[in-house]
Each structure stands twice: as C-alpha cells, then as structure tokens.
Amino acid sequence: MERSRPLVALLAALALAVPGVTALSSAARAADADAVTNGGFESGLSGWTCTAGTTVGSPVHSGGSALQATPAGSDNAQCAQTVTVQPNSAYTLSGYVRGAYVYLGATGTGTTDVSTWTPSAPDWQKLTTTFTTGPATTSVTVYTHGWYGTGAYDADDISLIGPGGGGTGQPPAAPAGLRAGTVTSSSVALSWSAATGATGYAVYRDGAKVQTASGTSATVTGLSPSTAYSFQVSATNAAGESAKSAAVTATTGAGTGGGSGDLPAHALVGYLHTTFANGSGYTRLADVPDSWDVIDLAFGEPTSATSGDIRFNRCPAAECPNVESDADFKAAVRAKQAAGKKVLISIGGQNGQVQLTTTAARDAFVASVSNIIDTYGLDGLDIDFEGHSLSLNTNDTDFKNPTTPAIVNLISALKTLKARYGAKFVLTMAPETFFVQMGYQFYGTGKFGGQDPRCGAYLPVIYALRDALTLLHVQDYNSGPIMGLDNQYHSMGGADFHIAMTDMLLTGFPVAGDAGNVFPPLRPDQVAIGMPASVNAGNGYVAPAEVDRTLDCLTKRTNCGSYPTHGTWPALRGLMTWSVNWDRFSNWEFQRNFDAYFG
Template sequence: MRRLGVLLASVALAAGTVASQATPPASAATRAALPAHALVGYLHASFANGSGYVPVSEVPDSWDVIDLAFGESASATSGQIEFTRCPATECPNRESDADFLAGIDAKRAAGKKVLLSIGGANGEVRLTTTAARDAFVDSVSAIVDRWHLDGIDLDFENQSLSLDAGDTDFTKPTTPSIVNLISAVRTLKSKYGNGFVLTAAPETFFVQLGYQHYGPGPSGAQDPRSGAWLPVLYALRDDLTLLTVQDYNSGPIMGLDDQYHTMGGADFHIAMTDMLLAGFPVAGDTTTVFPALRPDQIAIGAPATANAGNGYVPPATLDEALDCLTKGTSCGGYQPRGGAHPDLRGLMAWSINWDLYGGGEFAGNFDTYFG
C-alpha cells in the first residue's frame, strides 16, 4: 500500500510505541458480522500524506472496515511492531488519545470493524526467526488490546516476503519468514477467537504473478518475491476474512486467458479478481493449483482518486468490472472462468483520506451500486 499520492513526497513518522493497556477487544460473541457487501478503507492514522488527517469519529458511515495505517517494525527483522499516531506538527487536527480510542469504540459499537494495518510501502517486516515471530505476536497483541481493535490487516510489501531457493511447493513452505508469519497469525487467531478479523492486501506481484512465476524458479534467475504471498494465503485460507489485492501500482499481469492485462480499464479488475474466484495453476504447472477463495472473502482494491495511486479508474469503469464479476454482464473481451458471483464481498480503497479529499466519490459510488 502506498503512502504516497501521485507527485507527493514521503512523510516521516515520529518514533515511539503506544503503550499497552490491559483492556481486551470485545469477544467474538459481541461482534457484528460484515454486511453482505462491505466497503474497506485505509485511514492515515500515523501520517497525513497531503490528503489531510481525518479523526476516526469523522469517518463516514459508508466504510465498514477501517484499516489504521500503519503499524511498522522497529527494524525489518525484529518482529517488534510499533503504532505511532500522527504527530501534531503534521496533523494539527489530530484528536487526543482518549478521543481516538472513543472514536474506535463508537465505530465498533455501530458494527464497523477497526483493524491495525501492518506494513505498508515503508514498513518492511521479515519474521526470519522464531524470536521475531514471538515479538510480532506480543507487540501486535499489545496494540490490539490498547486500542480495542477487531483484528489486523497484513499489508506486507517490498522485501517483506520472498521465497528461498528450493521452496517450490506453496502448500508446504519452508522459507522461515513465511513459516513464522503463518504461525504468528495462527497464534493471534487462537488467542482472540473466531471473531478476530484477518484481512490481507498484497500486491499483484505477490499473488497473481504466481500464475507465471513462483519464487526464484529452477534456474534461480527469477525475482524470489514472485507469488510469495500464495503460501500464506493458502495456509490461512480458513482464517482469512478478506483478501483485498491491490489492483494498482502494478505492472502488466497475465490472466487466465493467457493475455497480459494492464491497469486503467475494467478488464484489469475483472481478470485479476477472476484468478482469485477460479483458482489458477502455479508457475504454469496444471498439477499444482492455487485453489479458489470464496467470493465473500474477496474485495477489489482500487485507488479512491487519481491522486491516490497509479491504476485509478472512474466509478463507471469500476461498475463495469462489478457488473461482470457479480452479474456476468459488461465483461467486454474477458469472460470470467470463475463465473458470476453476486456475493462478491465488495471494494477496498486506498484510502478514506484520499476519498474525502476528492469529495467522497468512491464511497458514494459504492453506496449507489450496492444499495
């Protein structure tokens, strides 16, 4: 996930970690389920990024899942995750800690889910050791407890996940950083119960590119990050609430029609989402298939505005993609192998801040489309 809007410079985060408190999140029994169609958005909680700071209490009701961006690692391999609120010098309208917590509690009382998003473009996390795995679990738990959160969003990008040489079977990974991440998430899920919300927002490079390339490949010449999210998604498929692949900031990706699809049109969203709905052979091996996810586990990720990232499409184009994937109409030249799924969960946007900066068009279109 990019912090940067187009043509905007990066911003610095203040150092420090929010202290843990003993108040646990609500039990699974008290948590409302996601609506049949959900709108997911990232909230710039630790930086402003040119789009302005938005207090939690001012997030419009359209947003069903609010991802607080970002929890980041103290160092790439420590596993120690820190969540630092935006400094007042950068976000002069930032609410107090007490009001921030009250805003989270109010959103949750209204049936919304508030999550800690971990990683982002600048937040490299590599759990290369069991000590890092344990530090990840402990530090994430402290943040979840401190802010009464419903769960976590994994936004591991850049160098966070890659596959070691010889790690060729996505169903039985051997790379320590991947094995330890799976173990850490399972521990968190077990600790908080079935109501713990788990979402993931990988880039296409780490998921759909796996149709062509997986890891370093037989010759060792490929990018070891190719398809590196697949073993994590496979292992956690029964625990995963939502997969919101970033259909933006992406190069051309081959779809199940064996044609390359590029950002900027409905067919990119259609082809990339269809791969998740239909499943696909990994690295071209028809005997090794990444299985389809349930449509209720999938939300399409898109930039809220042209300023938010590469790959923005206007609402009418996004609606074409939704028509194809949910109704089987307006598919153009691509016919989904996975069929039409009216129970596709919905949309994800980078970000709530950018949508409000642009007049709320993304959320408004979601509300109109899904009623």
C-alpha cells in the same frame, strides 16, 4: 504299442522340450485388441465422459473427427473412458495430441497408474505409455486432459492395446431419486437410489465431475456460501458409465467463517492514515462516514526490519495539527464498533518492511501486535507486507509446504493470533498483484532464474490461513501488466484488469513452479477488489463507470468486455481503496459510487 498323439498335442510337447520356451498364460493366449471405444471420436463423444469439449472436423489426425477441449481456470477439460481389461496383463496406451500441456494416462490399473504428457505440440504428436494390470484388475480408466487455463487442446486416435477383456457387458442405467439433504455454507449432502449393476457412482457439480462414491450418498464440499449449484450423478461398472441423472439444485447457506459473519453482504474497506500526514490531510476516525465498513489504521511499523517488534505511533500534532487525543481516538474506535464497523491495525505499508526471519521475531510480532489490539480495543489485523518482506527462497517451490523462514514464521504468528482472539477476530490481507497473481507464471526462483522472488510469495500464507481469512483485497494498482487465465496480459486502469485479477482468485489457478498444484479458489465473500480512491492516490486509478462495469461482470456476468470469466459471484464481498483520506480529498467519489451501486 502306444497310440499316436494328435498333431497339436505333439507340437505342444515339443515346444516344452525346447530350452527357453514356456507354456503360454491364459492372458497371453487372448488376442490383443483395442479396448477403447470410439477412440477416434468419429461418433462424437460416445463412450467418453468429458468435463468440457466437443468434436471438430479440423484439425484431425485421421478420419473425419477429433476431440477439442478448452480447460478453464478450475477445470482441466478431462475426457475419460472406463474399459474392460484382463488381470496380470500388459497394455500399451497411445494417442495423438495437439496443444500445450496435454496429458494421456490411465488410472485404476491395480499396479502403478501411468501418464505421459507434452508441454508443447504445435502439430500432432504421439504419446505412448505402458502398464501391467494387477491380479484382480478387470477395468481401467483411460483419459486425456489439458491444463488449467492454458488454451484448447486436441486429441485423436486414442487406443489401449492388449489382451481383450472378459466380456463387453452393458453400463448401468442412470440413477434415480437424486435429492439434496443437509446444506451448509460450504457443502451439500446428496443421496440417490441404487442403480442395478452399478459398482460405483460419479458426482457432477454444474456439469463437471467432482468426485466418485462407492455407495448411494456423497457430500460435496469446498462450495461458496450463498451460491446455487446444480448436481447430477451417474452409475458406473466395468462396461462403462451411465447417462447422468436428472439434476437437483441446492443453494448453500450464508458464510460465517473467518470473522466475517457480521459484515454486510457488500462491504466498503478503506485505509485511514493515522500515523502520518501527506497531501490528502489528516482525517479523524470519528469523521469517517458510516459507509466505511472496515477501517484499516495505517500503519503499525517495525522498530527494525527483522525485529518483529511492531509499534503504532499515532501522527504527532506537529505533523497533523487536527489529530485527536488518545482518549478521543479510543472513544472513536468504540463508537465505530457500536455502529457495526470493524477497526483493524494494518501492519507494514510501503515503508514498513517486516521480515520474521527468526522465531524470536515471530514471538515479538505476536506480543507487540497483541499489545496494540488490546490497547485500542481493535477487531483484528490487516497484513500489508510490501517490498521484500516476503521473498521466496530459491528452493521453495511448494506453496502448500513452504520452507522460507519469513513465510513459515508469519503463518505461525497469524495462527497464534487467531487462536488467541477466537472466531470474531478479523484477519485481512492486502498483497500487491505480483505477490499473488504473478504466481501463475513465476513461483519461486529456482526454475525461473532472474524472476523477482516476491512472485507469488503470499500464496503460502493465503493458503495456510484460508479458513481463518476474513478478506483478501489484492492491490490492483501500482502494478505492471499481469497475465490472466486467458493467457493475455492485462493492464491497470480499466475494468478488464480487475475482472481478470479477481476471476483468478475466485476460480483458482495453476502455480507455475509448484509441480502441477493448483491454488484453490477463495470464497467470494472473502474477496474485495483493491483500487485507488483517486488519481492522486496511486497508479491504476479507475473511473466510476469502469468500477461499475467490473462489478457488473463479476456479480451478474453482464457488461464483461473482452475477458471471459469462469463464473458469476453475486456474493463478492466488495471494494477496498487506498485511502479514506484520499477519497475525502476527492469529495468522496469512491464512497459515493459504491453507495450508489450497492444501495
């Protein structure tokens, strides 16, 4: 006779005999639990690694504390936590958020990383997403963050519900021995001692996490020349992240890219009217004072808007009675160069519409511009496309991969010219503010019906030529109010406008129509600030005291006024003005103020 089965075994056998009921997996048998530590932020930021943020007592979703973080122009204020999970298991991530453009997500799932977000949550809103871990996944990283420069966000009661992990363990100790190795103008090599129990490392620059490493070394790139940076590293494993190491400071070398290596640390750039006369009068190139480091000859203009054929027709004697001869003009170019100055041909201007809509126009542009440079022995080229020379197609929403023919062909033409003349070729650009900074709000027209197709249209060109670009001097004049990274509109005529517009270039900013892509910051040695030389030169004149306040704020972070900058840039290249002629008309006020400020 068979011996009786234990009750538990009998019930299991009955379950297997019932159609549709299968044995439970080992993962499913594990009790569901919340894998997040301190998800309500009741213990401050314990367990979380945050690039920015703190805990506040109000507003909160529950309990007595919540996270509040404010993204900067180059940082989304992410708070993250690495937690232990089971392989091949389903998890639900949820949390409550307030603010605009708030994200909740998970990475390292071993399957498909997930995220969810809300564009606007004036009051607490629950975000929820789910994922299944991969067959070898034992940890994931959950995070919340806001969006660059869009204001503070709040988060509370973040949880990850699913099968409990395979043991809590302990995070490793902080790494020791952090040191800086090879330093260039744009990178710093770091190394450190291994931390016991670590499976990876996180690298921090000036307190913000910038990259991860699997070994005990990393090279941080994308840095600005002549700039001091502070670095730290932390160690990570399945149980979490260590404290940060002791900091090490390194200063990058001076920049030499883009043909700017032999410019002075602070340069004065001016446009010289050489093809026309106006109320400012004609100024001979030889009579331009030595204070001017870059002289843009205004202008080379097209034979027609779409021909690409550029001609440099110097001012006729009937219009400019004191115009020099061609031989004297060429001699003046050589004299300026012998004195260390750069003389460029500027293409476009207010009346010179250039639209390279065909490859034939592109090739004509390259040939004709090369002819002008070679004829006069010039140092390079300034792009001053205005009007509708650059207008985005309605479906052109990715500034890193433009499709508008006029933009694609211009990029190709400039790369060809740079390759033809080599490393010493000076390339500058002088777009108006709505061609650049307005891309923060309105990029393209497909999503922003009725907006000007020029909004942000220079961004693809600047991005594509960023390594070859000597100077970008945006025209901070003849412009309406423009929104800065503080989400406030700033108007011409005072320091705040120039501070806000320049801070965007040096910090980087999200591009409105570009699916979350961020326009990267330029090096400070690539940036000069464009201002009118006098009240006669155009709208947006800035008094010398306001010019000084602008420079104080950006290079020293003093005297800043109402706009909160995202950094300090002592290597800011300098100032550009329209124009040398108008400054001479005003007794050299702009030049004299520049000389007094920079010595």
